[in-house]
Every structure is written in C-alpha cells, then in structure tokens.
Amino acid sequence: MTPLNKWPRQSNLFSFSSTWYVLGPFQIGTREATWGADPLESIGGFRNLAYDPQASFRSSLPTNGSAKWNITEALQVSSSSTTANASLSVGYSNVDWDFLRIVYGWAAVQYQAWARGELIIGGNETQHVTLRTDTILEFWVDDQHYFGGDFFAFRRAPPVLHLSPGSHKIDLRLARDVRAFGGTLEPTVDFVIAVEKTSGTLELAKSGILMSDVVDGRLASPIGSISLRNSGEQDIELIEIRASHVSFLFSSSGLDTGHQVIAHGDIEILTNKKTSHPSFAGTASGIILVAGQTRPVTCNIELRDQNASAVAYIITYRTINDTDTSTLQVSQDLKHTSIHRPHKMTFLHPGGMVSYAMLRPPAKNATCRSSVSKLPVLLALHGAGLEADDSMVTGALDPVADLCAWVLFPTGVTPWSADDWHNWGYADVEAAINAIPAWIKNVGWEGLDVDSDRWIVSGHSNGGQGTWYALTHRPDKIVAAAPVSGYASIQKYVPFELWQPTDPRRTAIVSASLNSYRHEMLMANVNGIPIQQQHGAIDDNVPAYNSRFLAQQLYLAGANSSYNEVPQQNHWWDTVMTTPELVHFYYTQARNDDKLPRRLDEFGIVVGDPGDMGSKGGIKVLQLNDPGQYGKVDVKGHVIRTTNIKSLLFDPWLWKDTITINGNQVDPSDFVAQVDVGLTSTQEESSKLQRCGRQLGSMTAVLRTRGPFVIQHANTTGASRLALQISRNLHQYFYADATIQCSLSDQTVTHTTGNIITLALGDTLLGQLQDFPVHVGSSTCSVVDSQGNRQEYGSQARGAAFLRPADGERLELVLWGADEEGLRQAARIVPMLTGVGQPDFVVFGESAKWRGIEGVLAMGFFDWKWDVTASSVVETGMVSF
Template sequence: MSYLGQASLPSLFCSFLSLQLCHVSQYGPLITPLANGKHNSSLFSFNSTWQVLGPFQIGTREATWGADPLEYIGGFRNLSYHPNATFRSSLPTNGTARWNVTKAVQTSGDLSSANASLSIGYSNVDWDSLKVIYGWAAVQYQAWARGELIVGGNETQHVILHTDAILEYWVDDTHSFGGDFYSFRKAPLVLHLTPGSHRIDIRLARDVRAFGGILEPTIDVVVDIQQASGTLELAKPGILMSDVVDGKLVSPTGSIYLRNSGENDIEIVSIGPANVSSHIFFAGLGSNAQSLVARDSDNADQSTEASDGTHNSYGIIIVTGQTRPVAFNISLPLHNASSLVYQITYKTTAQNRLSTLEVSQIPSRKSTYESHKITFLHPGGMASYAMLRPPAKNATCHSGQKKLPILLQLHGAGLEADNAMVTGALDPVSDLCAWVLFPTGVTPWSGDDWHNWGFADVEAAIKVIPTWIQNVGWKGPGADTDRWIVSGHSNGGQGTWYALTHRPDKVLAAAPVSGYASIQKYVPYELWQPADPRRMAVISASLNSYRHEMLMSNTRGIPIQQQHGEIDDNVPAYNSRLLAQQLYLAGSTSSYNEVPNQNHWWDTVMTTAELVDFYYKQTKSQDVLPRKLGEFSIVVGDPGDMGSKNGIRVASLADPGQYGRVNVKGRTIKTSNVQDLDFDLALWEQSLTVDGQELDLAGVAIASALTASITVHKSIDGWSVNLPALSATQPQRNGRQLGSMTAILRSQGPFIIRHGGSANTSQIALQVSRNLHQYFGADAIIASASHSISKNTTGNVITLAIGSSLEDVQPNPNFPIRVSEFGVTVLDHRGQEQAYGAEARGAAFLRPLESERLELVLWGADDEGLRQAARTVPMLTGVGQPDFVVLGESTKWRGIEGALAMGFFDSGWEVTASSVVESR
C-alpha cells in the first residue's frame, strides 16, 4: 500500500467502515486559538483546543509493531477533522470511534517555553465489563490527538521538545518514534522551527505498567517546548560524580550530559578543570571515547590546531540534535573544596573557532559508614553509579569471616538509587554483616527491568567494590564479590527473581518482595491484533528468559524468603503466590510471608520481622558456593543471560526459540534442546554420562592442560568434548551474541550507529541514538556508513540502509538473510529460499561481528520502510523482538500478523525450524 494523498481518503474510509456512512471534509475546522492571551506574551504557545480520535484497542507493548488501525486508511496524519466521521473500533459502544474536541491545560510557561497537558478518557467504553473478562489488558488502548504550536518572532527558533508519556508523534512532516514514555526527559527532540503554525499529531497509547491499572483509565500526557541555545548545552545540570568519603573522592569516574541543539555537528576537544591549563582526557576510559569517533574520511587521521597553537587529538563528536553522556576522570582540587568547576572546550565541525562551556558540582560529603554514591563505567561505555553501605563497625560476624557477602537491594520502577526511600529502607538493620549495595540499573526504571542492560550495571557495580576498598584505605573485612544476597521491592522484586534464576551459583540467598512473576503475568498479552499463533509464539519465545514462572527449577538449593502485601493493588499478590507454588513443585526451599491488610508499599516493607531474621541469618551463612547438589535441574531461555548452576552452564541451545533443559542426578545428565555445555572442572573433574553417553572430563582436561572449565558439544554423532571445526564462512554464535534482538544491548562500549549518509537515514540514526539514551542512558556514536570503524572498536553496531545500499558490506556471503533493491531473501531451515519483493517494506536482523560483537541491520525499501524497521530496536521491555523480522506494509495496522517472516538464528547463524518463513 503506497502513501496516500488526502484526495483519496473518502473512498478508503467507506471501504474501511463497510456499511457505515462516512463523511470526511478535506481540511476540517481550524483549531481554536490558545486561551489566556499567550500569543502576545510568549515566543511559543500551544492551542488550547485539540482534536482527538479514538479509542482503538492495543495490546501490552504492541505499539512497537505498529498495530494502528488508522494506518489502513493512510494514517492519522492524512485525516482531517469532521465531527460526523465514524471509524470501526472494537472498544466503544456500537463499535464506532469518533472525533472529539478536548481542552489542553498549560501547567507552566514563560517567555521562552510553553506546554500543554492533555487528559484523555472515554465514557463510551464499558471498561468495567471488559476488565471482568480481560483484566488490566482491557484498559490499554490507543487514540490520536492533534494540536498546534505557534512560534512567534521573525527568526528560526532552536527548541527542544519534551513528550512526557508519549511514544510516537509527528511535528509537521517529521515523524518520531520513541518519545519519552516514562517521562525521563533525558533526550528530547531538537527542532529548528520557523515562525508560524506547526501541526503536532500525537499517538496516545495507554500502558498499565506506565499509567496504572486501578484508577480511571485516562491517558495523561504533556508536550513541553523550550527555547534552546542553538549550540552545545548541558542536557542535565551538574556532574555525575562519586561522593567524598572522609575527605577522599572514592572514584575518579565522572560524567556530564551534553546536547547539541545547533545545526552543525560539534566536536568536544577537551574537558578539564576551569582556569587550569592542562585539560583532562575522556575517561576511556580512553580508547572507546576517542578511537571510535567517526570523522570525514579525508580528515580521519589528522589533528586540529587550537587557537593557542597546541594540538589536540579529535575528541567526541555530538551530531546536531544528539544528546550524549561524556565520561571523564575527575579529581578534588583541594581536600576541602566546596565545588568543582570544569570547562568543556568544543568547536563546530564547520569551523575551527574554539568555544567553552562550564559545568559545576558541589561534592556530597559522607562518612565511611553512610550509604554513599560510587561511580563506575557500565559495559556500554558510559558512567553509572550505585549507593554503597560498607559493613558497620558494630556488625556482628562469625569469627574468621574475612570476606563478607554483598547484599543487593534492587529498587522499584521510577526510583533513583540515591533516593532516601531506597537507601533508607534498610536503616533498621544497619549492623548487618554484609556490604550493602543499592544499584541504579542506569535509569529509574532500571533500563530493562534489571534484565540484560540493567543487570550488567548491577554486576559492574559489584566489581568496583574492591577498587573502593583500595581507594579509601579500608581496614575492615573484605568483600566476596561472588557471594550475593539479593533483595528488592516491586520491579526490584522481579529483578531479584531474575538474579535467582540466572546467576544461581552466585546467589547465597534471596528475598523478593512484592515482585511480579513475569511481564506476561503482570499484564496479560490480550487485545493484540489477531495473529497466527506461530507468530505469537515467536514473540513469546523472545521473552522466554524473563518468564520466571518457567525458571523456578534454577533456584533449587537457595534459601528464599518471599513477601507480599495481601491487598496489593499495584502488583497483585497472585504473582508471589504463583511462584511460591512453583518453587514447591520444583523442590526448592522457600518461605512465604503474606502481610495482612498491607498494600504495595509501607514504611517497613523491607524490614518486617521475617525479613530481618532472614537478613541476619543469611549474612552469617557458611554455605559454600557453588553448592554441590546431588539432584537438580536447569531451565534456560537465553544462554547469553544465563550463568552456571552447580558448575554447569548451558552455552548454547539447538533452537533458541525453545527452552533448553538439563536434568542432573548424581553424575547422570539428561538434556533437551541443548547443544553446548560448560563444566566447572573444580566440581566436575571425573567422568559422567550425558544422554546415555559416557564422557571422561578429567582425562581430556589433563591432556588439554585445562584447569578451569571444559565445553562439550552435541552433534548428530552424539556428545564430544571438542567443538566441531568451523569454516570461515560459518561463524559460531556464542557468548554475548546469544539471545534475541536484545542481545544487541550487550555492547562493550558505546554503540556505533552507521547510516547511509542521506538526510533521512541520518535523522533515523539520530532517533535510534535518542531512544538508546532516553531509555537506557546509553552512549552512541553516529557515523556515515562510508567511514571505516577503528579496529579498536568494541561496541556493537547498528547499520541503517535503504534499498541496495547494504549490498557492498555483506560480511558473509552465506548469511541466510540478504537485502537488495529488489527486496529481502531468507534461507529457511530446510535450505529453501523465500524471496520477498515489493511486499517487503523493511527488515531488522542481527549479524555476527568479531570478538562476540553484533551488528543490527535496519533495512528499508524506502524512507518509510526504514522508519518501520527502526521501531524494532530494543527500547521498552516486553516487546518481544526475535533475531530477525521482515516487515510488510500491513504490519502498520495488523501488527505482527503483517510480518512476512520472523524468527531466530541457531548457533551456526542459520534460521531455526521454530521461525516463521512463508510466502504471503
């Protein structure tokens, strides 16, 4: 279906509405002027009257896949208001949705800013009746709203646009997907608007996890416009830095957040203390911060000459409209310095004139035994932080306990780790015999619910504790960084389940509090657009690693204290009750405490008598890890996420679209859908039987001089201790490459986003960068695909291409997915090619790079197809992106049913049998 002009809409409406009479005017009435006389008093103003069309159904996290019924008739952007127009919808009375007009409220504003707050609700939907049948899934719906932004003055204005609780929108003819669904306000859209009227179309999508499921099902959003500097500016005030503990800066890692609101790319030349001649280089800290920077090919190896005659190597490039976190090393100028002031020296890439920007921060000073902020580098290359509480002087430990466990306290959604609500939750047990760590997971929502990106942050925070001990000259007990007691509330409770099921050999004990069992159990995946069950199965399989109710076998042998409020109306107690039952059926040891008459949160939720007793008992536990169990099972959804259990780790699955299982009894092992197993030789140094086949691990280990671990592989001939020989054209998929499309988040350094060089591909590259920073706090380098990437690059790559522009960079001629100007070709598991020609509008798929790195290819037949493919880049949890997807035109309104192909790659990068590859 091609892009539709306005004149063709009336006939399409009637086709869409079947027998419904429909009337559509070409342009509709003008939107009424903004109230309160703001036209004369402010440079910017929103109209107070907005046109709204809806409601329409949508499922949990389905918006990524399109699923917008208005796209069937050309999209909301091509519709004009008409009060009598009707549209088929499954939600309202009589099955019809209509236009209506609503008032926006301006909550604040001044001469250089304005905003509009919308609250949308529908009384013509029987929400209570729908909830009886479909639960919270029923109060998730979508609509569209149209407003107008007036820009005054006589000049083009540089502005930033915040879109709180909004996922998708259009400003004039510019489309943006990603928005700011959680209202982080980290990476707003940068616009350069001419004086006059600008139309804004907003897709309203209600999500229970973001909006709640108990109160009236309204959609409440804010659009906020602010004048920008038109050059480099601070995206966030101050410096992210460690606290000063007893006069010492406990970590040298600092970070600032910079935004380029101008129309030319900006190069950061140096960062250093203000009024000091020697500037500090980027924390890199170094190689990632500098060697990955993409420059014009004819200047790539040159250096710049500053106005003072000194030479500086190229620094970080922030392209126009981009926000980036910049990490660098900091130090205290004086023992008692009241503030730190740093100077950023920069220039636009269009000229050599240097400019400066200053940023200051008042250090927070704490004593050693208080919870205080420590900073470190996330594997993604940007700075992060956690709150650390060392063992108290009066901690009562067993004699001889020279190293103490780490007590992880994972926060709930919407909270920063430095919030007193988080760090103060364990104040009543200040004398615990443990190192208490409050990770942040990078963002208040922990990036991705303490899963891939968020849990990498947890492990990075744990690893920095020995450095803290050295930096402050700590003389107390050490930290056992492989011995964890995990606890958390709400989303942190869910994160506790994740740690339990994915790192069982490191978890000494766990206390999940008021957590949900899985994304699907929290808010069911009902009311998606109708789809072939095989397609839904692919989406579901993409989330296998986070379905904790399926993974309870992994917890066997670990003491668990569950807790939930009896009348919790945020995360229903059913979630904990279900997992308590599944723990029992898996033979695990657990205690379940349901607190009468308590809701989701109360002041002592983390220090009830049961939890306090559990903390004290487990911090003094003498259990040896890994535990040696005579009988246990392992269930694996994604080997890339999974650690070992009792010294056995599933290294790869035969088909990653299905669970893998390992059942162990003594030295007899039975497997299902498992292709590679790693054995810790300290626990498995003798012979054993795998699927009826005896393997002598000790003999092979001695012959091969192996001391730590050994891998066994399953082929058609059975199990062997030697991996099969792999040709150069058949790379092995392993380590960080394993998993669904979210594996791209296992980047070891900033993402590199490569685009075709056109204005359209560069804008979509910018959107991807903005979303990665908005939702994960991630850093990204945006570069033209024509520029080579340094051999020192460690980050994962996202490549954008239109038509045939990808053809010359195919790294593997035998790779099962190929794109060209003629469409997409997929080689299925039977070796048969399926070619998708003009019907293929976009595609997204993973490809292997060296050193366990990944490339995510985003391809479009045209600009619109590339925008469609770019929606699939991991952003919100629960979307369920498989390894590859080929998108048809109808994906925009049918959702996943419109996908032409979707599925998984096995360990040899071949399409699996569980994938959907068929002609349409």
C-alpha cells in the same frame, strides 16, 4: 486547523493550542505499539486525516463499535518567551471499562488514540527548541515522524527542532499502558507536551556532573560524567575541559596505549581507544556530537581540597571544520558524608558510560565471625520509577545497619532499571559489585574485605522481579534471596491480550523472545538456595497472586523457600523491607557459610537465553539447538540428560570425573571442560560460523555491548534522522552512549568494541555474508528457511531488522528499508521498552503498520550456526534453490 482552536491571550514566542482534536479509542495490546498495529494506517494514517465531527471509524472498544473525533480542552496551557507547555487528560466514557476489565483484566484498560494540536512560533527567526513528550511514544511534527518519545518521562534526550515562525501541526499517538499508567486508576491518558528554547549550540543536557560522594574527605570514585547536547544544526567537536587553573586537551597523543591521563588537575580526561570505554569516542582529536545528539561524556575527577564544597569546569568546543571555539561552564556541588552511611559510588557500565550505585560498607559495630575475612554483598534492588539515591530506597535497610554484609543499592542505570533488571540493567548490577574493590582502594578502607561472588539479593516491586531474575540466572552466586512484592513475569503482571488477531505461530515467536524473563518457567534453577518471599495481602499494584503463584512453583520444584503474606498491607509501607521475618532472614543468611557453587546431587537447569544465564551446580549452558525453545538439563549424580542443548561448560573444580550425557560417557577434561552434546560432527562444526557468548539471545542481545554503540547509516537525510533518533532512544531509555557515522564501510568500526547498528537503504548494505540466511538488495529481501529454500519477497518486503555476527563476539543489528518509510518501520523495533519481544530477524510487509506482527512476512531465530530455525515463520515467496 479550524477556527475552533483557541490560543492563550498573550504575545509570547511559543504557544500551544488549548483545544486539541482527539480520535479514538482503538484496541492495543501490552507493548504492541512498537510493532505498529495502528488501525488508522490502513487508510493512510492519522496525519492524513482532517478533523470531521461526522466521520466514524470501526473500533472494538466504544459503544456501537464506532470511534469518532472529539474536542478536548487542555487542562493547562502556559507560554513565555522561552517555554510553552500543554497538559491534557484523555478518557472515554463510551467504553464499558469495568466490564471489559472483569473479562480481560488489566489488559482491557490499555488502548490507543490520536491527538492533534498546534504549536505557534512567534517572531521572525527560526527557533531552536527541544520538544518534551512525557508519556508519549510516537508523534509527528508537521511531516516529520518521531518514534521513541519519552514514555516514562525521563526527560534525558528530547528531540531538537528548528522551527520557522508560524503554525506547526503536532500529532500525538496516545498509548495507554498499565505499566506506565496503572491498572486500578481511571483509564485516562495523561500527558504533557512542552517546548523550551535552546542555545542552538552545545549545552548541558542535565545540570551538574554525575560523580561520587565525598566520604571522610575522599572521593568514593574518581569517575564522573557530564551530559551534553548539541542543540545546533552543525556537528560539534569537544576540544578541551579546563578547571580554573588547568587545561585538559583531547589530543591524539597516547590514544593507543590504553587509559591515558592527558593532563593533571581537578579533572582528568580518560581516553581508551582500544576498549571503546573512552571519554571521547569520535575522531582522535575529540568526541563528536552530531546535530541534535545527546551524549554522556566520561571524565576522571581528582579532589584537590578535602573541604571543597563544589567543583567547576569550562568545556571548550567548536563546530566541525571551524577554527573558532566557544565555551560552556559546568559545576557540581559536592556531597560530604560518612563512609559508613549509604553514599554514591560511580563506575563504568559495560556500555562505556558512567553509572552509579549507593554503597553502605559494613558498620563499625557489626559483630561478624572472627574466622571471616570477607563479607557477602547484599543487593537491594529498587522499584520502578525510583532513583537509587532516593532516601526511600537507601533508608529502607537502616534498621539492619549492623549487618555483616556490604549493602549495595544499584540503579540498573535508570529509575526503571533500564530493562526491568534484565540484560542492560543486570550488567549494571554486576559492574557495581565489581567496582567495590576499587572503592576499597580509593578510600583506604581497612575493614573486612568483600566477597564479590557471594550475593544476598533482595528487592521490592520491580526490584522483587529483579530478585527473581538474579535467582534464576545467577544461581551459583546467590547465597540467599528475598523477593518482596515482585511480579512473576512481564506477561503475568499485565497479560498480552487484545493484540491484533495473529497466527499463533507468530505470537509464539514474540513470546519465545521473552523466554528468559518468564521466571515461573525457571524455578528449577533456584533449587538449593534459601528464599524468603513476602507480599502485602491487599497489594493493588502488583497483586499478591504473583508471589503466591511463584511460591507454589517453588514448592513443586522442591526449592527451599518460605512465604510471608502480610495482612492488611498494600504495595508499600514504611517497614516493608524490614519486617521481623525479613530481618531474621538477613541476619541468618549473612552468616550462611554454604560453599558456592553448591554441590548438588540432583538438580535441573532451564535456560531461555544462554547469553543471559550463568552456571548452576558448576554447569553452564553455552548454546541451544533452537533458541526459540527452552533448553533443559537434568542432573542425577554423574548422569545428565539434556533437551534442546547444543553445548555445556563444566566447572573443573566440581566436575572432574567421567559423566554420562544422554547415554554417552564423557570426560569433561578431554574437552577443556566444554562438551558438545549435539549430534553434528566435530568436523562440520569447525566449518561453521558459530554463534556464542554475547551474541546469543534475541534482538536484545545487541544491548550486551562492550563500549558505546556505533550507529552507521546511509548517506541520506532520512537515514541520518533515524540514526539520530536511535541514538536518542538509547540514551533516553538506557542512558547509553553512541557514536553516529555517515558511512556503511566495515573499516569505520574496526577500531571500536561496541555493538553496531547499521541503517541501510536499498542496495547500500555492505559486507553481506554469502551464506547468511537474510539478504537484502535494492528493493527486495530474501530469507533462507530451515529447509534451505530461499524465499524472495520482492516488493512485498518494505523493511527488515536482523542480527548478524561481527568480530570479537560483537553483534550488528541491521535495519534495512526498501525506501525511507520501510526503514522507519524497521527502526521501530530497536530494543527500547521491555516486553516487546523482538526475535533475531523480522521482515516487514506493508500491512504490518496496521496488522502488527500478522503483517510480518518472516520472523524468528538463528541457531548456533546462524541458520534459521524450524520454529521460525517464513512465508512463501518466490522460491529459489
């Protein structure tokens, strides 16, 4: 670095520079950073540039079209013997943001830049530290690249670094995103970077235990979770957990018999080798945390003393291949509350880790109809950045405490509901609903039962958007819905403008990858469901246009809806969820006795992703002919017409008589209620490997795992680091669990049920299907296009990411690189942030690093038989037949 750097005047072990060198700004579109699209990569990348105040770089944003270096002082720098941090605010006065915003809207105040600083490590020994990167997605430490960061400042899984004494260069890619930073504020990028000394061995990634509240002396649920991190340089195996008077061994005894309680006492460890919902999904003798990994450890808690104020345990562990053991202590204060107040209830997410929801059972004074034995569930979905146990969330429905319903406040796993209440987040919602019967048993509930298949859905902001998702994707379970201040779709909230110039066919593929979340296209699905919309008239966070627009679409679709726009109210106010209109709606719909699924004489179904979509009117779309396009079903009585539909499933209770599909008479009972409406013969279909169920959808379908992810990688340092990075990102953004294995053998994953992520270099990928359309080799990748021609890309292909089928309706996401740099490029698009739009397969060329999706050689979708669709883009390479 240059002498311009300034250091805090203190002799501490860790110190960040107070002066940073910033280069920018450059344009970037909504969520485009995942695809690369960094113009500096065309000249070797920011990491290879030295500070030069005279240098200039072409950019579309600043005056004169020129971006330059500037020097920025940190707002605050602090240092100590165990921590150091620096906070900065980067902005650009040489850009006419106001005028750009008039033309392009909020998309105009999104941009990217780079910042360089230094971290000094004092002393004479290597230091083990975690690096916190609030609001940063991508960075380099010395010559090591990291992608994922901590864009929403969750602080769950920071990378663990082992740094020698001296100076370490820190390069940060700054990506301003309206969803994270806001659209009406000054367009600055505000970030915090911090290091904290670690133990260099096993430690708590988060203090305490994720566990249920104690309601009237009983645990609401016995399931708990401890978040652990291996901050050392060797892999660690957990041996036992013990309370003050009991031990709990992770032995191999009984592991193949389903859930097995290994010991008795205050805490019991659950193992389930068959279902991959284990507490410990490593070797038979325990769970493995590879060096640098963070994992949630599931346990079963038993409350011995109803009046206990806290619980405490000791975890025993050892490094792999070592007989010496060490211990770690963990404790948790207990929250005691009344059974009728909102309280925390834990349960297992389908991904195999513990999640929680806040539950409010029906009140004692609820006056419900005497003929009713079961009450519906009122789902209240929180907005972005909020925890479900926040009083702002749970207290919002206090004015309707005597409602005849089970009120459930799901988390969606994270404060950002994992993925905007979509795939991973909505699986959490359904798991929470299905956990209520177990809660009834746990606490000895004697009140009215729950009807888990009848939902009233409401939510605010991002939760309002989640309400639209529920309406359009689970219509046969929705009694009624009240979306409040929600946005219509990701693209309507912040337009996808200012991406790098791209062939519209490529743009269409990214857009089609998000078809399932474009709610304005799915309004036909909500016909017959009572809907009460609400929005503040002067909302400057989610513009009221979103609700007005959807109200119009509901009207055009013939839906049963009301729209209430509240004058002089912004995005949030104290009674936003209990206005007179909403209170009336809640009480009215809690008494709604419509039989579900509703029998409708005339209705339509629009499907973007059958893997996400439930049934409508007793009809479920199982497969599309081309998943890059919407599928449509139009029903009039017993006459059905379809577009882009491969197969349908009929509810035998609603569909018993002969029906006509596209002019052909069909008896659903002859097909065990499943009807293929495509033109291919039954014989041809039976010979094909079919894609169905949880395998359907774009690359985000890999999130439909049943059990912890299995990440397997080639035996190289670079592949190992990327496997750890993917595990860290999955935990950071989804709180997901993953096992990491240094092997590419099919045999290593046969005992699990989780989806697989495989990192392969060159010709190391095993088990390639002979007829599969994507094939990778030592230094090449090929794709069979929709015409049956195999396009060979040779050295043009630097990396690839593609789905392929695994047993038991599982998916494998293959990440391939011709070298480690190409593998890094492929690993960027593992699902993490919403709105990125990852299709089923992508083959990266070198220029994708700066041209984004325009630098992709092939991208698109696989159809129901795993063939490349005609809507895909497959550039011409060397053609083989």
